[in-house]
Amino acid sequence: MIWYIGRRLLQMIPVFLGATLLVYGMTFLTGGNPIDTLAGDKPISPAVRTQLEAQFNLDRPFIVQWLLYLKGVLTFDFGVGFNGRPIIDQIAAAFPATAKLAIIAVVVETIFGVAAGVLAGLRKGTVIDTTLLMLSLLVIAVPTFVIGFVVQFFLGVRLDLITINVGRDPSWINLLPPGIVLGAVSFAYVLRLTRTSVAETMTADHVRTATAKGLSRGGVVSKHILRNSLIPVVTFIGADLGMLMGGAIVTENIFNIPGIGTLLFDSIRDNEAPMVVTLVTLLVIVFLVSNLIVDLLYAALDPRIRYAK
Incomplete structure (x- = not known):
């Protein structure tokens, strides 16, 4: 039984990685720049754009963004949302x-x-x-x-x-x-x-x-x-x-x-x-x-x- 559980846990790792990569890619790649989507029709200054992109790692390559996101998931540090509130607090509520x-x-x-x-x-x-x-x-x-x-x-x-x-x-x-x-x-x-x-x-x-x-x-x-x-x-x-x-x-x-x-x-x-x-x-x-x-x-x-x- 222990061997079976261990083998199943190992099989879950690539499934989890593939699913998170797919979800992350569909969310952050298919919709364009999330900062533009968040701003809508309102103008946004270059300084604010640069700050937001650095805060959410949007200024880095996609694979780096995904790896940093996985690091946050494994350490239970989900960061903050675009609204400025910690994600973990919103989920806990x-x-x-x-x-x-x-x-x-x-x-x-x-x-x-x-x-x-x-x-x-x-x-x-x-x-x-x-x-x-x-x-x-x-x-x-x-x-x-x-x-x-x-x-x-x-x-x-x-x-x-x-x-x-x-x-x-x-x-x-x-x-x-x-x-x-x-x-x-x-x-x-x-x-x-x-x-x-x-x-x-x-x-x-x-x-x-x-x-x-x-x-x-x-x-x-x-x-x-x-x-x-x-x-x-x-x-x-x-x-x-x-x-x-x-x-x-x-x-x-x-x-x-x-x-x-x-x-x-x-x-x-x-x-x-x-x-x-x-x-x-x-x-x-x-x-x-x-x-x-x-x-x-x-x-x-x-x-x-x-x-x-």
Whole structure:
């Protein structure tokens, strides 16, 4: 196991370097000079331009800029944004809300999605199965912002059960409705994925053998059906974690949550290139770590999987 983790960590290094190089290049090269973009139509003096270019290393070759940026990432020194505020302070202020939101969304899609998928898979072809499939298809078809506005209108405006504008320092209770909205589409995909996997596993030879031996229905489902069916589901959830962090832009703006999604949206709108690069880099790290955890969970779910040296 230790050898496998070490090998995976080494494989993550070129992926991280390639991803950061691509993101940094797309942000600082494709849009022209960021100083000109920041100034807009307003004139900027040569002295101020020279000072800003030196402050953000824009007067150096591109590869040197990228290497200096990597040095800052490795030392947790992300510098300051074009607005003069330290990037790390802005991220630290926005990250807790998005982290809570993502945790709620993952819990919703994992617990309820797997439970509904197992129920549909065990009752394949019945009214329950058809109803759950139609519900999941409806959730997938409706855009997230529509679901958010519907929840906000009926539960917040009409019934006054939730807080419409969450605001700063939100509690877990206030983040529960937007967290459910954020995880709704993923819940539908997890439901359908679990349902298909369970239905296929039920026809496997080892499941029929376990049933013929007289094992209880619950034991067959938990030990022989569910564990083998969760591998594709865990893969999806691991990849979805980073998408939830980035996809919170819509949900956070609907419920007025000052999180990472809102910060990323504002940074793109205000041409805050250093902040955009840093946030996307953090999402890359989340993707890499979550995929490593998923790979380690495979052996726990399926005893046939072993990690060789």
